[in-house]
Amino acid sequence: MKREPTYQIHSVPPLKEQEDTMPATSDFVKRLYKMLEDHTFSHVVSWGPQGDCFVVKDMNEFTKSILPRMFKHSNFASFIRQLNKYDFHKVKTPNDAQFGERSWTFRHPDFHADRRDALENIKRKVPAARKSFPSSSNRDHNGDRGASSGNYIPGETSTTELAAVQSYIGVLQNSYQSLFSSHDTLLSSHETLRGQTDSLLASHSSLQAQNDNLFTTNETLRNQVVRAEEQIRVLEHQYGDMMVNFQKGMAQQDALMQGWIQYFLGEGGECRFVALFVSIMSRF
Numbered sequence: 001m002k003r004e005p006t007y008q009i010h011s012v013p014p015l016k017e018q019e020d021t022m023p024a025t026s027d028f029v030k031r032l033y034k035m036l037e038d039h040t041f042s043h044v045v046s047w048g049p050q051g052d053c054f055v056v057k058d059m060n061e062f063t064k065s066i067l068p069r070m071f072k073h074s075n076f077a078s079f080i081r082q083l084n085k086y087d088f089h090k091v092k093t094p095n096d097a098q099f100g101e102r103s104w105t106f107r108h109p110d111f112h113a114d115r116r117d118a119l120e121n122i123k124r125k126v127p128a129a130r131k132s133f134p135s136s137s138n139r140d141h142n143g144d145r146g147a148s149s150g151n152y153i154p155g156e157t158s159t160t161e162l163a164a165v166q167s168y169i170g171v172l173q174n175s176y177q178s179l180f181s182s183h184d185t186l187l188s189s190h191e192t193l194r195g196q197t198d199s200l201l202a203s204h205s206s207l208q209a210q211n212d213n214l215f216t217t218n219e220t221l222r223n224q225v226v227r228a229e230e231q232i233r234v235l236e237h238q239y240g241d242m243m244v245n246f247q248k249g250m251a252q253q254d255a256l257m258q259g260w261i262q263y264f265l266g267e268g269g270e271c272r273f274v275a276l277f278v279s280i281m282s283r284f
Contacts, residue, residue, distance in 0.1 A: 023120040028071075028082055033111075033119060035070045048105065049095055051113030056104040059181055080174040086122055090174060102181055 022030055036047055036054050044061045047054050056062050063076045071079065080090075088106045096103060110121040 023117055025119045025122055026086070026124060029086060029111075029119055029122050031070050033116070035066065036113070041066055047113045048093065052111075053091065053093065053105050053107040054111075055095070055099050056106075057099045059102060059104060059178070060185060077175045077178045080178065081171055084171050084174070085124055087125055089170070090177075102184075104177075 022033070032054075035041060035045065044058050044066060045054065045056050059076060063074055067076070067079060068074045071082075073079075083106055086108070088108045088111070091105050091107045093105050096105065099105075108122060110118040112118060
């Protein structure tokens with residue numbers, strides 16, 4: 001079984017030494033290479049496993065943290081356009097699943113982790129010059145001679161123009177991918193907020209139900225207190241009537257006793273008292 005080669009990142013030389021050994025190339029390519037040599041960024045952007053490409057693992061974090069620091073802007077679509085101008089291409093690799101479906105992998109034939117010397121071969125693409133159409137009189141005058149001599153013929157598309165169109169389509173596709181990823185991020189955030197809103201509404205409904213129960217309980221207790229107060233007033237009234245009747249009864253008993261005392265102490269009272277005493281004793 002053939003063993004696949006593994007790639008190891010060499011130790012990063014000091015910044016001054018990096019600049020001294022960096023070959024003559026554009027500032028954009030230099031910044032790109034230095035960014036990948038900085039291991040503090042490796043959780044967001046790094047070389048691919050073979051060192052022949054680089055991978056943006058987290059587009060959002062890359063746009064927010066690394067682009068402003070290394071390229072003085074925070075526009076991922078602009079970064080892709082710059083890559084395209086230097087003939088970098090977005091590619092699909094077997095390692096895409098390892099980095100996630102939202103990762104971006106870019107490759108250039110002269111951009112390798114262990115080939116600083118090849119950076120000078122990375123040049124900015126020269127835009128194709130527009131060719132003017134010959135006038136109708138010249139076309140009529142030249143006839144087939146123009147075609148045989150290699151002059152521009154309307155309807156034909158040169159290789160350079162075709163490459164320019166394909167490059168522009170690539171830029172549009174990359175921009176679309178960026179917008180699509182942003183849309184997914186916003187959609188995910190919307191779903192999260194929607195879930196939080198539903199949770200808050202459910203909590204509000206639960207609290208409202210508890211509040212309604214407390215209100216009902218409070219009304220029940222209030223009615224019970226009112227009824228208890230009414231019963232207390234009735235009992236107080238009954239107690240007052242009972243005390244009045246008791247006092248009347250006591251007064252009547254006092255009057256009766258006074259009458260008996262006067263009866264026995266009056267004229268002939270002693271005889272009546274003795275007769276009453278004898279009558280009572282005879283019963284025993």
